[in-house]
Amino acid sequence: GLAAPALAQAMPEIRWRCASSFPKSLDTIFGAGEHVAKRVLALTDGKFQIRVFGAGELVPALEVANAVTGGTVDCGHTASYYFVGKDPTFTFDATWPFGFNFRQINAWLEHGGGRQILREFFEPMNIVSMPAGNTGAQMGGWFRREIRTPEDLRGLKFRVGGFAGNVLAKLGVVPQQIAGGDIYPALERGTIDAAEWVGPYDDEKLGFNRVAPYYYYPGWWEGGLNLSFYSNKQRYDALPTLYKEALESACRDATIETMAKYDAVNPPALRRLVGAGAQLRPFPRPVMEACYHAANELYAETSAANPLFKRIYDHTKAFREATLPWFRVAENTFDSFNYLMQSQEQQRRG
Amino acid sequence: GLAAPALAQAMPEIRWRCASSFPKSLDTIFGAGEHVAKRVLALTDGKFQIRVFGAGELVPALEVANAVTGGTVDCGHTASYYFVGKDPTFTFDATWPFGFNFRQINAWLEHGGGRQILREFFEPMNIVSMPAGNTGAQMGGWFRREIRTPEDLRGLKFRVGGFAGNVLAKLGVVPQQIAGGDIYPALERGTIDAAEWVGPYDDEKLGFNRVAPYYYYPGWWEGGLNLSFYSNKQRYDALPTLYKEALESACRDATIETMAKYDAVNPPALRRLVGAGAQLRPFPRPVMEACYHAANELYAETSAANPLFKRIYDHTKAFREATLPWFRVAENTFDSFNYLMQSQEQQRRG
Missing domain, CATH: 3.40.190.10 (Periplasmic binding protein-like II)
Structure with a gap:
């Protein structure tokens, strides 16, 4: 195994600031970003700390991609389709009209070549994008x-x-x-x-x-909105391998976590809304x-x-x-x- | 931060043997157990090594629960309904007739109180069970x-x-x-x-x-079969916290991974089967x-x-x-x- 000094070196303290595109009041979708941070912390013995800021706290909700590209923030949690004005291709990292449901987009991303092809799109923008949460099929x-x-x-x-x-x-x-x-x-x-x-x-x-x-x-238009965790590429590349792996697992964890949460809290909410007229x-x-x-x-x-x-x-x-x-x-x-x-x-x- | 010797102590080399209930020839369902092992390895800098054995290599496929309870193996990867002969309650850790689909069982396990209630069931058997893979709705x-x-x-x-x-x-x-x-x-x-x-x-x-x-x-009878990673409770309790967290994340990762893989490989396989008569x-x-x-x-x-x-x-x-x-x-x-x-x-x- 590694000698102790090498290990200490392998687990430096790192702090990242994360700009969310979502308001803090939404424990589901904003919570997906916080879940990434929580799991990264647990998987690095508290050494890699990501602090997630609500929409507008560091940058406006719809400026998250630019902020990650430019390094104003280390990372962001967002829905990629917010940036279709820059390039409509962003939509394929999120969801698109009459596209995939939750199962289908995960299959395409993870086993259909989706993540590879999207990497080419994000690379020139200096962004590493990972799937990190999903809403399932949305209401109209x-x-x-x-x-x-x-x-x-x-x-x-x-x-x-x-x-x-x-x-x-x-x-x-x-x-x-x-x-x-x-x-x-x-x-x-x-x-x-x-x-x-x-x-x-x-x-x-x-x-x-x-x-x-x-x-x-x-x-x-949103059969299964994939949420994305963006890392600034230089900052990401500088992470120890263990932290990169922790981030990857934390993001996948957020996908299961967020979908399970939505599916548990949406049914009673729908009943309440209909009950209220x-x-x-x-x-x-x-x-x-x-x-x-x-x-x-x-x-x-x-x-x-x-x-x-x-x-x-x-x-x-x-x-x-x-x-x-x-x-x-x-x-x-x-x-x-x-x-x-x-x-x-x-x-x-x- | 921790001093270097404390860190070295915190990341001891641990090797576990895992008995799968599935044949090695099935890269999907046997692969889910291997995916857990691969992610645990990545998340512990190679220190926590789980070797997954195919059905029958260490114990017969349908003896995995007993083997984990008794400590013959450190852990197992299985479908809990194989053990309904011991107690029909096992079925709720897997799938049951006209039960949940993939989304619903995850929602129930993670946000509906499912994992808490199942913990009570597994505790007297000396087993810690974690969701680790899913097949989606199966064929008849x-x-x-x-x-x-x-x-x-x-x-x-x-x-x-x-x-x-x-x-x-x-x-x-x-x-x-x-x-x-x-x-x-x-x-x-x-x-x-x-x-x-x-x-x-x-x-x-x-x-x-x-x-x-x-x-x-x-x-x-299988609207969304949840696969389970069983750990012998004493061995699990003896793990460093970081390794427990790594195992938890690796299992969740296996759920996304396995479902995505099935959803990518099943469609062309169905087409081939129908084409072949x-x-x-x-x-x-x-x-x-x-x-x-x-x-x-x-x-x-x-x-x-x-x-x-x-x-x-x-x-x-x-x-x-x-x-x-x-x-x-x-x-x-x-x-x-x-x-x-x-x-x-x-x-x-x-």
Whole structure:
């Protein structure tokens, strides 16, 4: 084994500052970054300390990528689609309209070549990005008025995350990119007509149900939002190997942890919201189909203009086409039968 | 920080022997145990070495729990339902008929109180059990003849994992508990009429399609099989804190890793199997319903006889009833719409 002095040298004290894109009030999504920090601490005997700051404390929520690139902060915890304005390719590190669910994006990232291909994208930006948390399929958001047809989207000022805004713009939506903590006041004042965030538990905390009654699903633009832990590449490269391994494990740990937490806290939150008067509505099929076709148009246009976007999009598309038929077999029939039995039992109980 | 001698003491060399219940030929499920070992090694700078032995190398596949309890081995990697013959309560550390899917069991274990309640069960057996891998929803297995009605199950000698055997026995099945590596010869010789293992990728390796043409789904008894890493409690308690943390993270890592791997390798394997002539069949609704009712009967009977089983079953049931309605909303409508669009596109392409 290593001699003692070598070991001491191998475990220096390191302190990093982490800029989160999420408000501290959200123990789920902000908590994912804190979970990374907690596990890194445990895995390095307290030597590698990451302090996570809430959105806006060090840099604005939507400036996290720039801050990590430039080294203003050592690291960040974010949703990569916040930066599609810089380059739409960011979306593939997060989620995209009619893309993957939680299982599918993890399979693509970890065993479908996703992380390798994204490394090429992040390298010139001086960022090392690791998957670190996931929300699962999200809700479609809170609307002041009902959406019955695709025409009802026209002129709608809608706070919506990432690349989905570009899709919805094709249908006449005026998309707004607003950080989590700033959405409620905009919706309350009527600056926007509708807003989506994540799902029942977070949305309830942010209070959207108090100012917009219609709660639509699904969030077809976020079938399984992968959260990302960004490290500044020079700082990352300077870490001892053990700390790099600790960070990798901590991030994977955050993915299981965050998904499990969302899946435990969302069901009772949805029940509470509906009990308090939220009007739960599926997007009508014609609305879903119009959005689906608009998304495919946008993918084609963006691919024509951006070769790396095209390469990664085609890569995800091939994986998705090969993968969906399997998910329809055992996974979907197991779930569907359980839903059916539960409905029948509820009907019998009246 | 710690002085160098304290650190050297804090990172002693430790070697453990791990008995897997799975054959080495299965890089997915046996690989989950190896992944734990690999991550532990990386997280302890090579100091904590776990060597994973294939089923039967140290102890028989179905003797892993006893071996860990008695300290014959330091640790094991297994599916807890192999031991339902000792106590049916083991099933809640693995999967059970019409139970949870992958997301739901993780939510219950990590944020629904599952791991706490299971600790009480394992403690008297001298076992520390950690979730370490998952298969997702499994297939229903390979049958020599078609299953058209519940009556077709009568007299069927079926290799089936865990508690599901007791359910199927109510419908006249003669269940067989046979370790993975021994199934093929039994099916080939006609000692059994049908066999289920996991899903397309593993099943193809084990060669079942060569001797039984009908491939049924879903495996309603395994909606998301949680694999377990068992540590002998005295050996676990003697580990330095850092190594305990490394083991915990490595096991969680194995859950993401194994699920991602299955989800990447199963789709092409299913395509190959169908291409080679496998007859894919859903279990008919009346068969599913008969099994569902038989399962509920068995839960009631077992609960009446076994207070801890009852306590844990009721706990899972309450969590399931509260959770399913949420999964039907965003998650299920997102997936279903994507399946529908894919079907329409395939039809258009002809």
